Amino acid sequence: MLLGIDLGTGSVKVLLLSTDGAVVREASSPYSVKSPHSGWAETDPNEWWAAVAIATRATVQDQANQIQAIGLSGQMHGVVLSDLAGMPMRPAILWADTRSSAVLNAYRALDSTLLNQLANPITAGMAGASLLWLRQFEPEIYATARWMLQPKDWLRFHLTGEVATEPSDASATLLYNVLKDGWANDVLEALKLRSDGLARLIPSSSIAGYLTDDAAAHLGLPSGLPVVAGAGDTAAAALGSGLLEPGLVQLTVGSGAQIVTLRSHPTPDPHRQTHLYRSALPHQWYTLAAMQNAGLALEWVRGILGLSWAEVYQAAFAVASGCEGLTFLPYLTGERTPLLDPQARGAWVGLGLHHTQAHLMRAALEGVAFSLRQGLEAIAATGIEVRELQLAGGGTLEPQWQQLLADVLQVPLRPVAVASASARGAAILAGMGIEVVNEAIALPQNSTPPDAVIRPNSPETALEEAWQRYCSLYPALRQSVVGRE
Template identity: 35%
Template sequence: MFLGIDLGTSELKAMLVDGDNKPIASSAVKQTISRPYPLWSEQSPEGWWQATCEALDQLRSSAPEAFAAVRTIGISGQMHGAVLLDARRRVLRPAILWNDTRSFAECVELEALVPESRQITGNLAMPGFTAPKLLWLQKHEPVVFRSISIVLLPKDYLVFRLTGELVSDMSDAAGTLWLDVARRDWSDRMLAATGLTRQQMPALIEGRDVAGQLKDDLTRQWRFKGPVLVAGGAGDNAASAVGVGVVSPGSALVSLGSSGVIFVSNDHFSPNPAQAVHAFCHALPDRWCQMSVTLAATTSLSWATRLTGHTSEAAFAKLAEDAAIDAAPIFLPYLNGERTPHNNAQAKGMFFGLSSNTDAAAIAYSIMEGVAFSLADGYAALGAAGTHIRQATFVGGGARSHFWGSLVASACGFSLLRPVGGDLGGAFGAARLARMATTGEAAEAVCTALPTADMIAPSASLAERLKPRYERYKRLYQVTSEDVFKM
């Protein structure tokens, strides 16, 4: 048995997977986010650990024999968060999360300090990344900054609590702006720019490598039959890609979750920082990936569901199928700023074209269309880096809607494959990495594609109807970004 844990922003999930790559049991524990000030987003690392213990207790209760047979644990997690430990390995403050945008000014400062930063890291400096957060702390919380002994990413904090080891994998480390992504090693130049050294960074391993062994007291507490290893794991998107078999060069994934992601696996480092394409290491050796990121995908739908007084997101989304497309407002889904292609933490969400006839169906449609357009923007940025997609695996909560998938496929121009079990997510990929850490099997043998439930092909007629609306969508950002977004 192999155990996968996925530390999400809103939920921690755990999953048992057997030796035949089949899920046996799963559990989930909700997480809360603290937003004490505008632009801030934080969570308690201790809360993550308590959620981990609760999720594993649930699994042990529901499948005791399978749980006791676990040989290796793999962990996936939200990227970019800053977990700060002092010399006694105590947490110094709440973790600053990926969707915290307070450090937008420090991004400009960091690129000025290291003019070659984009060549080293393959990425623009964005407030979501870890390094600018530390520059902000250096200025605004100097006592905390001076006490930092080690900086960990969220999932790596769980690895530390499980094993006592200070380790990170390449896919997660690539999202810090401290990694030389092509060389898969920490960059002393980038670290020095933020007042840090290698001694304050965890050791680097590949996601399928062994990070350490589960502590003896935890082995006894959870009643495992024998010693349990812990794998390096992966950042959430890389783990999801491993879980659905997106590991060979050119294979692609579209994730329509809280954020929207287009993920493409490569056998070489292929950056396009000018258009905010993320170029990271994949979770497997000698493989890299490109990503475009929309910050508020299903988050936008959740927000609109609450705003309109609906209790079910699925029922609210269903209304969109009967909307009059041409009369619906244009929606910019920048509720939390935006990454690809704008890299604008100050971008704001917007409806344009509201009238007294605008109803809930039109709002639902506009939300879903706006997210599809944002993904189309991201795909255009990937195309500028020479990446072209014929078909992509389609996962995430939004992938349950065939209608939303049709909007995405028609706006982007490639087919979407909805897999059976596509909601397994990062926990399943983490379990696959755990398996490889134990058995040494090749990625191609373990990271196979899931069976396809159905294919959503682009619709020529829908694409034609969307084309003028997409052009209007792009112009709206252009004409408002300089003035309105700074209000």
């Protein structure tokens, strides 16, 4: 048995996988994301540690002695400052945090040869940008921290007592030379950022350490289990859902949404709207369109409207396409692809007395779908022909929502048969690390009967008009939002 642990934004998912690729059991446990100031997104890593134990014990139950190895996946871009023993010195700064927009000019001032090494757009929420903010605004903590780790790497430190990272997470920090595959030391020097707090790089499927006695007691597992390096959640999800070869394109919807396609060579986006990161497999990269506000925005709307998820779908899909002129912009935490604007903000626009709670909810679903269409267009602009999308993630299980996505994106959607793709990818990496499986065990889960493919309906006038409104609103509202901040 192989154990995959996926440290997500709002919860941890733990999955038990047999060596033939079958999911035996899975469980999750939530934790809080706090925003003490506008634009901030933080979590106390101690909450992660507590939640991992709850979810692991619920997953493993009486099969602890059958587990052979542990693999990790986790939310990307975050920063955990810790002391020598791994204790956090402040809350973790997460990917959705936009405070570092105040210091991005230091990146923009870099020589073009240095920027080209990074092969990525300069955006808030990346680890390098957050470290610049910490150095300026919390200099004592920044100077005295021993380690500057990504979330899953901090978790592995607590599991094993060993500090390491791997290319898929490191390449998403804006501190990594994507073209030469290693830390960008000359970029660190130019930014005057510390390099001594960064972890050593090891392959994603290599053994990073072994479960300590204390960690084993915390999780209810045998001590000494090998713990594999793992991967960032997007790379792990690609592996876990069978996205193994260049040419396929996958849409994953969770708190954020990602559109991913693999590449055999590191090919930066000339428009700098999409990201280029290392995959979980050797000598492979992926292009990523990353939209920050998918399930995150829908959960917020659901909460303020006081609806259950069953009520969300019942109400929203009783409303006609286009919501009778109502449009929702989902940019609650700024936006990455394609706007690259941490100051973007959400809005309902076009409200009238005839609009109801159901209209508000339907508009939110359409707005998220429109943001995904923008991401798909950015992927296509890099030269990728998108004939079909694999559809993954826990945020895409409702059939009516799937159909709306297909109708907005105007491509067939092929659902992937595993919901917890990142946790499954982490477990596969664990098996690869101890050489009991290879990546091919992801493939059987990826088969979908032809009648399960969601095919788009012919373009609908009301939906296309709503799309045009959506596209016009961000530039129209951008200046008024900036002027108030």
